[in-house]
Amino acid sequence: MQWSENRRDAVIWSGFAVLAVVSLLGWKYGRDLVASSQGKAAAAELLIDPSSAMFRKVRVVRENGGAVVCGEINGKNHVGAYTGFRKFWAKGEQGMIQPPPGSGELQTLSWSIFADSCEE
Secondary structure, eight states: OOOOHHHHHHHHHHHHHHHHHHHHHHHHHHHHHHHHHHHHHHHHTTSSSGGGOEEEEEEEEEETTEEEEEEEEEOBOTTSOBOOOEEEEEETTEEEEOOOTTOOHHHHHHHHHHGGGGOO
16 A cells, blocks of 8 residues: 555654653653652651551642642551541641541641642
8 A cells, every 4th residue: 555645744743643642641640650659658657557558549639830649548556457547648758647536626727727738
């Protein structure tokens, strides 16, 4: 099959366009993957047993040129039992886990200030 020069050029330019789109999507996904990994590590470090961390509903929220990682985390207590999923928030290497009910006013206030980024 003989391709005309115009058709060949169109196929080549279409290939470049597809490659550009895939590259941009991969770059964004890669950035979010790095942010998610850092955020999960920061939240896990706040647990009694960081290696026991289990995560769900993790997402990356982009704001003001940075990334905030939100989700839910569960970890083991001193007895080795899982305590139940609680919300977490992390930005870079700093994280915070939602205080349990009945926590002090200062902890609850701190959570409400930082977790605003994670509200859906």
